[in-house]
Amino acid sequence: MWAVGRGFPLNKSVSFFQRYLQIYISKTTKGLCRTSLINSNRTSVMRKMSPFVPLLCVCLDVCAVHALRLAHFSLLLRTPPFLTLWAGALIRASLLVFLAFTFPGCPPWTRSSRGLQSVGVLCFHFPVYVALVWLLGGSVVEELWGWHSWERIFQGYAVTAVALLYFIKASSAWSKAPPKTSGPDTRASLNRLLGYMRPYLGRFVFVLALVILSSYGEMAIPKYTGRMTDWIIDDESPEAFSQAITIMTLMTVGSAFFEFVCDLVYNITMSLIHTSVQAAVFQAVLRQEIAFFDATPTGVLVSRITTDTNDMSEALSEELSLLMWYTGRFAFLLFFMVSQSWKMTLLTCMGLPIIWVIPELTGHFHQITAKKVQESLAKANQVATETFSCMKTVRSFANEDGETEKYRKRLEETYSLNKREAAAYAATTWANSITTLALKVCILYYGGTLVTRGAVSSGDLVSFVLYELQFTSAVESVMRYYPEVKKAIGASEKIFEYLDRKPQKPPSGTLEPEVLTGHIQFKNVSFSYSGKSDESGLVLKDVSLEIKPGQITALVGLNRSGKTTCVKLLERFYQPQSGEILLDGKALHSYKDEFLHEKIAVVSQDCVLFARSVRENIKYGYEQASDEEMFTAAKQASAHQFIEKLPKGYDTDAGERGGSDLDVENEHQVRQTLMSLKKNCSVLTISNKMSVAKEADRIVVLDCGEVKEVGSHQELMERGGLYATLVEKQEQGISRQEEENAEEEKTA
Numbered sequence: 051m052w053a054v055g056r057g058f059p060l061n062k063s064v065s066f067f068q069r070y071l072q073i074y075i076s077k078t079t080k081g082l083c084r085t086s087l088i089n090s091n092r093t094s095v096m097r098k099m100s101p102f103v104p105l106l107c108v109c110l111d112v113c114a115v116h117a118l119r120l121a122h123f124s125l126l127l128r129t130p131p132f133l134t135l136w137a138g139a140l141i142r143a144s145l146l147v148f149l150a151f152t153f154p155g156c157p158p159w160t161r162s163s164r165g166l167q168s169v170g171v172l173c174f175h176f177p178v179y180v181a182l183v184w185l186l187g188g189s190v191v192e193e194l195w196g197w198h199s200w201e202r203i204f205q206g207y208a209v210t211a212v213a214l215l216y217f218i219k220a221s222s223a224w225s226k227a228p229p230k231t232s233g234p235d236t237r238a239s240l241n242r243l244l245g246y247m248r249p250y251l252g253r254f255v256f257v258l259a260l261v262i263l264s265s266y267g268e269m270a271i272p273k274y275t276g277r278m279t280d281w282i283i284d285d286e287s288p289e290a291f292s293q294a295i296t297i298m299t300l301m302t303v304g305s306a307f308f309e310f311v312c313d314l315v316y317n318i319t320m321s322l323i324h325t326s327v328q329a330a331v332f333q334a335v336l337r338q339e340i341a342f343f344d345a346t347p348t349g350v351l352v353s354r355i356t357t358d359t360n361d362m363s364e365a366l367s368e369e370l371s372l373l374m375w376y377t378g379r380f381a382f383l384l385f386f387m388v389s390q391s392w393k394m395t396l397l398t399c400m401g402l403p404i405i406w407v408i409p410e411l412t413g414h415f416h417q418i419t420a421k422k423v424q425e426s427l428a429k430a431n432q433v434a435t436e437t438f439s440c441m442k443t444v445r446s447f448a449n450e451d452g453e454t455e456k457y458r459k460r461l462e463e464t465y466s467l468n469k470r471e472a473a474a475y476a477a478t479t480w481a482n483s484i485t486t487l488a489l490k491v492c493i494l495y496y497g498g499t500l501v502t503r504g505a506v507s508s509g510d511l512v513s514f515v516l517y518e519l520q521f522t523s524a525v526e527s528v529m530r531y532y533p534e535v536k537k538a539i540g541a542s543e544k545i546f547e548y549l550d551r552k553p554q555k556p557p558s559g560t561l562e563p564e565v566l567t568g569h570i571q572f573k574n575v576s577f578s579y580s581g582k583s584d585e586s587g588l589v590l591k592d593v594s595l596e597i598k599p600g601q602i603t604a605l606v607g608l609n610r611s612g613k614t615t616c617v618k619l620l621e622r623f624y625q626p627q628s629g630e631i632l633l634d635g636k637a638l639h640s641y642k643d644e645f646l647h648e649k650i651a652v653v654s655q656d657c658v659l660f661a662r663s664v665r666e667n668i669k670y671g672y673e674q675a676s677d678e679e680m681f682t683a684a685k686q687a688s689a690h691q692f693i694e695k696l697p698k699g700y701d702t703d704a705g706e707r708g709g710s711d712l713d714v715e716n717e718h719q720v721r722q723t724l725m726s727l728k729k730n731c732s733v734l735t736i737s738n739k740m741s742v743a744k745e746a747d748r749i750v751v752l753d754c755g756e757v758k759e760v761g762s763h764q765e766l767m768e769r770g771g772l773y774a775t776l777v778e779k780q781e782q783g784i785s786r787q788e789e790e791n792a793e794e795e796k797t798a
């Protein structure tokens with residue numbers, strides 16, 4: 051440091067230091083690396099030495115502590131012990147950090163936050179502890195003069211190892227939570243969820259109070275069992291004993307009752323929240339433009355509304371409630387344990403990482419083996435499936451024995467993996483119980499010495515052991531459920547995505563005139579479903595056409611020429627990229643949405659029936675219609691008689707998407723009805739059948755999204771263009787079909 055202060059270049063001081071370390075390593079590791087160090091690439095050799103480097107750092111640290119110890123006891127340096135303690139910690143920390151950052155052999159983790167944190171714990175935990183004891187008025191003489199003893203040095207490393215294990219456990223639990231995406235973060239989702247919870251704030255406060263009361267009640271059994279042990283040992287009066295039993299029973303029953311009420315209120319509240327979120331998402335989805343439904347598969351939409359909201363609310367109902375319970379228990383257990391004996395509590399906390407880490411390591415091995423077993427089973431199943439599905443081929447090659455042998459080999463592989471899995475499972479279970487047992491033995495041993503010294507009573511030890519039993523699982527549960535709850539909140543982002551989505555369509559207009567003649571004009575309309583206006587994607591290209599009131603206009607053309615698209619634009623499902631559509635001389639988008647959909651009626655070839663009664667289907671979107679109006683509509687569609695014959699008439703359930711397509715007879719009937727209605731409205735018919743177009747007053751011929759011809763049937767036939775060709779081809783097709791049918795009949 052001095053050299054740096056005097057303007058000595060840092061890299062020089064580093065290489066100077068490194069040289070000494072290299073000499074040190076070459077001496078300690080004797081011939082093992084001496085020859086290698088002579089090589090020019092010293093740094094790479096140093097990296098190879100990295101397994102020894104932590105050991106070297108520990109040795110240097112111990113040397114530094116002993117050097118400080120000598121300085122501390124030296125008569126020449128009469129520094130106050132507090133100052134020596136803190137200065138010593140600072141020197142140790144500086145030395146270790148300097149080593150980590152300058153010595154190339156140091157593993158990278160020593161330079162990470164985890165490494166620096168460990169250095170901090172190693173060097174400063176004891177000074178902080180001494181300072182706290184001193185502030186609380188305790189005696190610190192022994193600690194101030196003995197901090198450099200071997201016992202304290204080992205204790206320091208043990209504390210650092212435990213802290214590191216805690217840190218690893220916490221970070222692995224946290225990393226199970228979903229990674230942050232570029233979308234809204236968990237905090238934003240949490241705020242949204244809290245927004246839904248706000249109306250029930252009173253209930254949540256009530257639930258929280260019940261959690262606290264119930265958790266407190268659960269402390270009764272350990273507490274009074276300990277008391278009773280004391281009374282039994284001390285041979286106290288039977289009244290005190292029965293009083294303890296009564297209080298314990300009351301508290302336990304009370305706790306169970308509070309838990310029941312709490313669960314009930316909490317789950318009902320969460321169901322209410324779930325219902326309101328689900329309804330809001332459904333409404334938000336319905337608001338979207340039709341292109342959104344084209345692009346999003348129905349399954350995804352349904353899953354977002356049902357599965358995703360269910361998953362979220364289930365996770366929040368179950369995991370959040372468990373998190374609350376265990377946090378409440380954890381807090382009370384910690385409080386009662388500390389009040390029994392803070393030393394035993396510290397021992398428990400130090401033992402916790404060990405009972406997590408060892409089973410986790412064996413559990414990891416078990417998981418890997420279980421996965422391999424699954425894969426191997428899948429391979430065996432594949433052989434079986436393949437063989438059965440190609441049974442004819444197997445038989446024709448007479449390869450039954452070959453396939454059996456192949457299947458047997460796969461099963462043998464699975465069997466050997468099964469054996470490993472069984473061993474891994476046994477090891478995991480064993481590691482679980484042995485580590486838990488070891489911690490208990492340690493606590494009992496340490497507690498026993500405290501009881502012998504008279505520091506705690508036997509009853510306290512009994513209570514403590516009972517608290518500790520619950521404490522371990524409470525801590526584990528908190529660490530398990532916290533990431534789960536975070537994950538559930540993260541998953542809610544997907545739901546809010548729909549709630550936040552703004553429909554990509556212009557707002558509804560305001561016009562709703564009392565009189566509407568129904569004069570429709572397409573003026574230079576171009577449209578593409580992709581939203582792009584480049585020529586290749588256009589489905590309609592510069593289309594101009596007119597649908598006059600009191601007339602029937604037919605839109606004809608080959609398949610995919612854009613006929614249906616014109617109707618979709620008329621219904622405002624999509625917006626044209628350019629051009630405009632006018633209704634009675636006013637832009638279509640200036641009309642109110644509801645008004646427009648009331649005025650434009652679409653009779654489709656393949657209409658849809660909802661899984662509701664026939665009555666509800668007919669009145670769909672116009673519930674206020676009278677039964678008379680409904681009968682008239684059904685009669686016009688020649689469905690009245692048919693419906694009357696159904697088991698429950700108009701109240702018969704139509705069934706989901708029941709067979710509803712128009713047959714030839716019905717189609718003719720509907721057409722006749724439309725013809726009779728044409729005086730009061732504009733009629734646009736779309737059909738591939740030229741016979742339908744023939745009856746229209748005006749025919750618009752579309753080809754590849756462009757208007758090719760406009761006129762009456764007569765005019766277009768005389769022109770001899772596309773329409774005439776289509777009519778001709780269709781007539782030929784019909785006559786050929788008739789000939790084929792006649793021939794079939796003959797042969798029959």
Ligand SMILES: Nc1ncnc2c1ncn2[C@@H]1O[C@H](COP(=O)(O)OP(=O)(O)OP(=O)(O)O)[C@@H](O)[C@H]1O
Nearest residue numbers: 344579589607608609610611612613614615616738
């Ligand atoms: N929702 C959609 N998304 C993307 N492209 C579409 C969509 N609907 C139709 N198309 C495409 O637009 C073009 C015109 O289709 P449209 O259904 O309007 O033709 P059509 O003349 O009514 O055909 P048909 O007589 O076969 O019903 C076709 O190429 C079709 O593939």
